Amino acid sequence: MAVLTYREALNRAMTEEMEKDPNIFLMGEEVGHYEGAYKVSQGMLAKFGEKRVIDTPISENGFAGVGIGAAMVGLRPIIEFMTWNFSLVAIDQIINSAAKMNYMSAGQFPIPIVFRGAGGAGGRLAAQHSQSFESWYAHIPGLKVLAPYTPSDAYGLLKTSIRDNNPTIFIESEVLYGSKGEVPEGEFLIPMGKSDIKREGTQLTIVSWSRALMYVLPAAEKLAKEGISVEVLDLRSIRPLDEEGILASVRKTNKVLIVEEGWNVAGFGAQVAYLIQKEAFDYLDAPIERITQEDVPMPYAANLEKSSLPSEEKIIKKVREMIK
Amino acid sequence: MAKISEMTQLSPTMSEGVLVKWLKKKGDSVAPGEILAEVETDKAVMEMEAFDSGVILEILAQEGAKLPVGAPVAIIGKAGEDITSLLSEAKSRSTAISTPAAAPVASPSPNPAPKKVENVVSSTIPEPEEEPPTPKENPVSRGLSPSALEGRVKASPLAKRLAEESGIDLSKVRGSGPDGRIIKRDIENGISAFSSSGISPFAGEIVQEEKLPISGMRKTIASRLVHSKTHQPHFYLDMEIDADALVHLRENFNSDLKESGEEIKLSINDFIIRASALALLNVPEVNSSWREDHILKHGRVDIGVAVSIEGGLITPYVRNADKRSVLEIGRTVKELASRARERKLKPEEFSDGTFTVSNLGMFGMNRFAAVINEPEAAILAVGNVVSKPVIKNGSIVPGKTLSVCLSCDHRVVDGAVGAGWLEVFRNFLEHPLRLLA
Numbered sequence: 001m002a003v004l005t006y007r008e009a010l011n012r013a014m015t016e017e018m019e020k021d022p023n024i025f026l027m028g029e030e031v032g033h034y035e036g037a038y039k040v041s042q043g044m045l046a047k048f049g050e051k052r053v054i055d056t057p058i059s060e061n062g063f064a065g066v067g068i069g070a071a072m073v074g075l076r077p078i079i080e081f082m083t084w085n086f087s088l089v090a091i092d093q094i095i096n097s098a099a100k101m102n103y104m105s106a107g108q109f110p111i112p113i114v115f116r117g118a119g120g121a122g123g124r125l126a127a128q129h130s131q132s133f134e135s136w137y138a139h140i141p142g143l144k145v146l147a148p149y150t151p152s153d154a155y156g157l158l159k160t161s162i163r164d165n166n167p168t169i170f171i172e173s174e175v176l177y178g179s180k181g182e183v184p185e186g187e188f189l190i191p192m193g194k195s196d197i198k199r200e201g202t203q204l205t206i207v208s209w210s211r212a213l214m215y216v217l218p219a220a221e222k223l224a225k226e227g228i229s230v231e232v233l234d235l236r237s238i239r240p241l242d243e244e245g246i247l248a249s250v251r252k253t254n255k256v257l258i259v260e261e262g263w264n265v266a267g268f269g270a271q272v273a274y275l276i277q278k279e280a281f282d283y284l285d286a287p288i289e290r291i292t293q294e295d296v297p298m299p300y301a302a303n304l305e306k307s308s309l310p311s312e313e314k315i316i317k318k319v320r321e322m323i324k
Numbered sequence: 325m326a327k328i329s330e331m332t333q334l335s336p337t338m339s340e341g342v343l344v345k346w347l348k349k350k351g352d353s354v355a356p357g358e359i360l361a362e363v364e365t366d367k368a369v370m371e372m373e374a375f376d377s378g379v380i381l382e383i384l385a386q387e388g389a390k391l392p393v394g395a396p397v398a399i400i401g402k403a404g405e406d407i408t409s410l411l412s413e414a415k416s417r418s419t420a421i422s423t424p425a426a427a428p429v430a431s432p433s434p435n436p437a438p439k440k441v442e443n444v445v446s447s448t449i450p451e452p453e454e455e456p457p458t459p460k461e462n463p464v465s466r467g468l469s470p471s472a473l474e475g476r477v478k479a480s481p482l483a484k485r486l487a488e489e490s491g492i493d494l495s496k497v498r499g500s501g502p503d504g505r506i507i508k509r510d511i512e513n514g515i516s517a518f519s520s521s522g523i524s525p526f527a528g529e530i531v532q533e534e535k536l537p538i539s540g541m542r543k544t545i546a547s548r549l550v551h552s553k554t555h556q557p558h559f560y561l562d563m564e565i566d567a568d569a570l571v572h573l574r575e576n577f578n579s580d581l582k583e584s585g586e587e588i589k590l591s592i593n594d595f596i597i598r599a600s601a602l603a604l605l606n607v608p609e610v611n612s613s614w615r616e617d618h619i620l621k622h623g624r625v626d627i628g629v630a631v632s633i634e635g636g637l638i639t640p641y642v643r644n645a646d647k648r649s650v651l652e653i654g655r656t657v658k659e660l661a662s663r664a665r666e667r668k669l670k671p672e673e674f675s676d677g678t679f680t681v682s683n684l685g686m687f688g689m690n691r692f693a694a695v696i697n698e699p700e701a702a703i704l705a706v707g708n709v710v711s712k713p714v715i716k717n718g719s720i721v722p723g724k725t726l727s728v729c730l731s732c733d734h735r736v737v738d739g740a741v742g743a744g745w746l747e748v749f750r751n752f753l754e755h756p757l758r759l760l761a
Contacts, residue, residue, distance in 0.1 A: 282484070285482040324502070
């Protein structure tokens with residue numbers, strides 16, 4: 001089994017799909033000659049040429065719209081936002097065109113497009129460049145939202161997204177691009193709407209996704225040394241949501257902590273909590289708890305950024321309280 | 325100007341107290357120094373005084389409530405004064421630790437009180453313009469959990485479902501979860517302890533296990549003895565003493581006292597305290613305390629007498645026992661023990677001694693080893709007087725012996741020193757007239 005970085009896994013997924021289907025192309029700022037702001041598209045310009053790996057001006061609203069138009073006429077664009085913070089400029093295109101076109105055209109115009117890029121906090125990128133938008137996009141019918149944590153999941157889910165005939169919001173994380181993980185040899189797909197148990201446990205379920213798992217998994221490891229058995233469920237797919245996977249774990253452990261990188265108010269964890277209390281109310285032995293980013297714009301100072309985000313310490317403390 | 329009266333710190337170690345009984349009621353006038361209420365601290369029931377003069381405008385703490393030091397208990401001011409803002413302030417400051425228990429505080433309640441019950445504060449402190457609350461019925465009397473008394477059972481959804489499936493009445497279950505919530509483990513424990521039908525696989529019913537609350541005294545005993553047993557390197561010295569002369573002297577002494585109309589009857593323990601005091605004068609190393617960076621050799625001889633009281637034990641001290649006669653010691657011990665059982669001892673009467681005697685002879689114990697009462701360096705455990713054959717002048721004759729065990733803190737008392745102390749102690753007891761000198 002090969003060990004790949006997260007960026008290499010994304011690169012492999014796009015390259016394999018583009019080799020198969022000439023209608024797929026990559027478009028965004030710095031994706032071509034610079035080989036990606038985060039070096040995700042390394043070697044792709046050389047391989048596919050300027051018609052399929054297209055550098056754009058700084059104009060998210062423009063190139064997102066161009067991508068949607070291309071999808072309407074049969075192409076399969078992959079649109080890279082340098083970060084999801086910049087997608088705000090294109091949000092009208094994403095929400096009002098990409099998400100609704102298929103519905104409003106009574107199925108005449110499916111939009112097979114992938115919007116991908118770095119989400120969440122990087123490291124000292126401050127308030128405007130350190131935001132988690134999965135709950136924003138998950139709110140919109142017509143969009144699919146994915147947020148994989150491991151290179152293997154990133155590979156399998158990106159290939160699935162590219163093949164899907166609906167617009168997909170594919171959220172990566174700047175701090176994950178260099179993370180390494182085993183990716184099976186040969187082609188494989190991971191279905192949307194399928195969570196993954198990253199660690200088996202019996203006493204409490206932690207539901208998390210994307211970068212937040214960087215804190216959750218080591219915390220679970222430390223808690224295990226104290227004799228506290230935590231199950232870690234990685235959503236991977238925010239919309240569609242693996243409701244049955246979540247509920248099965250909750251029915252097993254009876255306690256739930258949701259850990260997410262984004263803010264608390266109207267964060268996606270609230271939707272997960274709603275689902276659990278509605279469908280597994282009689283299995284709950286404690287209130288559902290959440291750990292999120294503090295309810296402030298992300299500070300620039302390194303120490304404040306750290307204390308604003310979820311952390312191993314916060315998770316361990318909360319789990320101990322819940323297990324008591 | 326009206327003021328909030330607070331739970332007073334009545335002993336140096338008191339962090340919380342149970343308001344046992346109000347001696348004043350709403351509308352009563354009070355002056356500084358007047359007794360407002362009786363409060364149970366970790367070791368005794370003490371009187372809490374008023375610091376302000378005026379009228380009690382509101383009682384904020386119910387009898388039986390366990391409150392931290394500084395918690396609001398009453399509002400004292402001029403009659404008719406507006407206390408709306410003080411009520412709000414008291415409400416925001418109050419954090420009752422447990423529900424009132426109507427059972428006498430001194431006796432262990434058959435049912436545990438929850439760690440904390442929601443809305444104790446709001447039920448304790450009335451909203452402005454409301455009637456003062458009436459004390460709640462004793463939960464124990466109806467066999468209901470506190471949450472059930474409040475008209476709702478606080479249980480997790482899972483616990484409710486499991487209880488329903490098992491036919492368990494949740495109002496009879498004590499919650500061990502946050503704020504007394506009944507959670508899965510409480511139901512599982514209930515199921516395992518007592519089948520849902522109440523019929524056990526055995527011939528008779530199995531009594532359901534219960535969790536008993538831990539009183540302040542029990543907590544103190546637990547923390548102090550764990551500390552002593554884990555921090556003081558104990559070793560034990562046993563000795564058997566010929567008690568013939570002592571028993572004989574005591575009988576004569578008591579019959580003389582009776583004839584002279586004295587009501588007091590001396591116990592063997594009174595002589596033992598006197599002998600211990602004189603032995604401590606002879607071997608002052610035992611009358612010392614470990615103080616981390618030095619050893620404090622005490623100048624005084626204050627001997628504690630372990631007294632068993634309901635729910636625990638307490639050690640009042642006979643001060644300057646070396647300077648008191650056996651008769652004085654007897655009177656002092658009797659008076660201290662009687663007040664100990666009534667929980668009327670003051671903190672200074674049961675703290676800061678130099679040596680302790682613990683006697684279980686009256687319970688039929690021949691011998692035992694006691695845990696040192698920190699920071700003392702030793703404790704003497706005394707058994708009962710046993711009639712048995714002994715060898716005297718090469719012949720086996722009927723005799724009376726007394727077994728004692730000296731537990732020593734090895735940091736302060738070495739084996740030879742402890743043995744030396746016991747030797748002196750034995751000499752006094754085997755020649756008891758010397759105790760009357």
